[in-house]
Amino acid sequence: MALEMRERCERCGTAELVPDGPARICSYECSFCVPCADAMGDVCPNCGGELVPRPRRTTAR
Secondary structure, X not given: OOOOOOOEOXXXXXXXXXXXXXXXXXXXXXXXXXXXHHHOOOEOXXXXXXXXXXXXXXXXX
C-alpha cells in the first residue's frame, strides 16, 4: 500500500505539495506544507500526531 501523496496543504490549501518536494505528514497521511507544520509545532491538528518529513517520490526520467 503506497502513501497517498496529497497535492495541497490541509491547513492553508494554497501550497502545492509536489511529490518530489518538501512536505510534512502524520501517520494518518494528513499532509501540510513546511511553513504550516512549523507554525503548528509539528503536531497534526486532526489527530494530534507528530508531523514528520514526507518521503519524496522522484519523477520518472
